Amino acid sequence: MRPHGLGPCRCELSGGTVKTANNLRTRIAAVLCTSALLATGCASDSSDDEEKGSGGSGSLSMDEIYRTGLVDVPEAAGEPTQGGTLTVAEYAEAVSLNPVQTYATGQTGMNVLAAIYDTLMRYDVESKTFEPRLAESLETTDNVTWTLKLRDGVKFSDGTTLDADAVVGSIEYYMANYGFQGTLIQANLKSMKATDKSTVEFTFKTPWATFPNLLASGPGLIMAPAAYKNPEKFQPIGAGPFVLKSQAPGEKTIVAANEDYIDGRPYLDEIEFVMVGADQAKWESLRAGEVDMAYIRQDDVVQDVREAGYPAMVNAQSGVRILTLNAREGRPSSDVRVRQAINYAIDAETYMERTTGNGEIADRGLIAEFSEWASDAEPVETDPEKAKELLEEAKADGYDGKITYLGQSDSTSKDAAVAVKAMLEAVGFEVELDLVNNVAEQTKKVYIDGDFDMAIGATSIPDEDVYSRLYAALGSASMSNPGRYANPEMDKLLTDLQAAASPEDGAEEMAAVEDLWREDVPYVNIAGGAFVNAWHDDVHGIVPTAESSILFDKVWIED
Template sequence: MYRAGTSTRPRWLVMMAIALFAALLASSCASDDESGDGGNGGNGGDASGEEIIDDGALNTGFVNTQDEVEPVEGGTLTMGMYSPITSLDPTVINGSGTAGGIEMAALYDVLMRYDYDTGEFVPHLAESLEPNEDFTQWTLTLPSDVTFTDGTPYDAEAVAFNLQRHNDSASRLRPLLVGLTWEVTDPQTLTFNLETAWSGFPWVLAWTGGYIASPTAIQADPENWADNPVGAGPFANLAEFSANEVLALDANEDYWGEGPYLDQIRFAHLQGDAAKAEAVLSDDFEAGFIRLPVPAREVIDAGYPGFLTLNNSGEFILMNNGVRDQTDRPTADERVRKAVRLAIDSQAYNDRGYDGLGFPTNSLMGPRSEWATESTVEADPEEARRLLEEYKAETGWDGKMSTITAVGSEDRAFSIQALLNNVGFDIEVEVLPTITDMINRVFIDANYDMISWGMNIADAEPWVALNQNLSSTSLANPSGFSDPQLDELLIELRASDDAARTQEILDEIQVIWSDNQPGVILSQQPELIAWNPSVHGVVPTIASMVLFHETFITG
């Protein structure tokens, strides 16, 4: 039997925190020097090609849907990635679409997949994943005829071996494995036992825990196996890999499922969303990952198909709520945090930062989410000024604070500065050179008043990001915010499989957020994976990832 560890050593905390938030922070720190016209063009759709009526607003789902055509074999697809991949070891990379997840799925495949048509997790490489009545036990069944490219059986022992590697390292998956045991009950069956009920447990196996590498290859060369990885995915043959530059994978001719139809898939890093959009529009790349609103809308308006994900709380201002007992921070006082919130109008921020083309909201779950919540707090500069003056009079504070951002996002930070100074703050904008520097300021130094941040709460399983960011027991809680009622709601949210009750819980969490203002939500974060109209058969799943096993190119 395998058991997830509970080490809290400082080094483990630091490494886990860096892995956990590097991809999330990028949403708040991406360069906004792109230009271009945008609008609300594009239609949603589902995997079958059925058009979803669009009222002029973009939502999570397919855009510019295509007619179904017969698959064609051959060809190479090149995709411009949001960030470069640094390793082919699933325990090292962040694992979402922004940071290695798409590449990992092509190489290793995934056990489970999120189906946006049904709103449920479904087996992909797995044969089944079934819970008991109270979601404290899950049984994973694997097919009996799948092997890795080195001939090693893809069985329950292989899955357990890979999960244990996550548990033994500082991987991004490790926090989700705490309180979890797993046992190989027969060659094709793995039983998971959870200390607390979790109805969304399939997330683990649709995400980083679903990238399974050959144990034989790892054990043969524990230090260097990832230089020549062995997987069972549709593109499990390594053709070229240069860390931070390009990854090329050839088709796996012995793939267990449908496809692959492509001969090769190439993942290349291209700096800047405008550059990736231009590469797609000019047909230099067959696909690209685009995050900023203006270039994303430009590609959609040009009629290019794709899949759009709108991440909830993807962009917000994190405030120091007194982390590590820093009660002398102005933002540790609820009045100051509320004054910050009341001074900022998300629509005004959107107009200044994104030419009005973003997805502004002050709610944890945005208006385009299936779990939309509603913040009852409206921008009110006069009330912000009153609360601020009350705090200044009581403490003698002069209103000086800093807000931290990264190179490339200065303009948006300056718009926040202007809104806050307008009500009596004296805000300094501090610009750090890298996202890693920002993470260090939060998790290592705990030295910040306000900082650009992102939670990226997924509709498919909102508990994951909410728990990591807001639970008082989470080692990755970045603000120091703590509320006993919220902790109880998070436990209930984890177990809930009733849509109506899930919505009620999220509404209650929104009320607690609005009452305490741990931070200021600014917008939902768009993540668009766009492709050339000649590309077909791209399959979306969680965490802004897509699968290419059924993908082909016509014409």
């Protein structure tokens, strides 16, 4: 099976070993281009004149469409069979097969990385627990000290042993080179040590209930020492069920079965991770049988996929569309009254209607209504009169009312920009549009240069680890906080939330975070959304895990 010859969704920022503060900002921007990718759908259009699905009846409610979990998965008619190639249409390709240079989520390369490296832990979306994978166990009595036990006999694909020293070395390399969530570990870590050949002990400064998620995602992708021995010639050597066969940037990455994988040779001979283009093109390729599996993000296409009844893994997330506000000194949004005025001026339902054709999925809460972590806080209400009042107060103190909106230049992004401009100008702002050509340009302005007033973006908060994403977006020490919002009270509330193991445990803490977020307005939430992996009925053994990603070692194709 082969994809259409459509242009890939790519982020053209390069990554390397971090040596300077400027390079650090570049590295952070390279991995955090995901936020822009998620918010804009990689700035891709789908024609309203084309058929957008399989003619679903529209019988599913929004709650049914945006519900995390496996859906419409059929029972296999027989036993697993060996062989075959699975073709997967990715959302965005991995920037690099070096885990420190790729934002390790299912949207942006985690599927390929997990195939090559595997993970120490796995998130079970059905039981909502973390289970050992290359680990034998991960235990704690206080959420401060965590003891990781490794399975015996795990080998990297170069034949060396995955032991405690390898785990410590890999995570140290990951932190030193600012891999996704690496700075989060650094900020919290008191000590990490190998206590014997198969045991690693992590001690944190404060209780961290969702730490296992990190070992199920980027930091848990353990690299062989030989992989990063020469940083200039990194080699993708892991202990996963597959090994790299070939890579053609912007087109496809092919991995082949690892004959020596700890759990036995995978059923599949190979997986082709291909770049097809926009979500509509991926959906058409899936229906045409040109790919076996596709990763879909665009709201209208997500709804088509769900209505068509394809087997799928749905990952609903909060904050999939936000307006990032720049709180740096000298920027309009450094004044909280300006941020509040913007918040009151935005009509999320109208925004979503104009950009996706569906205002039902608008959601102004910090955490989306469909999430188990949603608080009882009253949602932000659109109030143009209140917005005018706050803006006039700011103008009375010298603000001229001018503000620039940063977005992209494709037609959907232009629709979004025009909608925001109209809402803000209706309450007295003077809005200039800065519409750039691609994700890379926008990312550079936001994450490297800080050269923006407000910009479309995303926080993409999964239920399995709300703390990590909220820290990234709101923590004053977070390097992935693009607006440089800082409030010591918020830092304390996030630390309190860090100790919560479940929505029930963290209800009070989450409500407090949302109350302060609503008061300070670090950014404006517009909508949640869903990331959907969909596949054909003859594909079996899909195992979902953290960060909307998929594990393929048990996947097989029915004859």
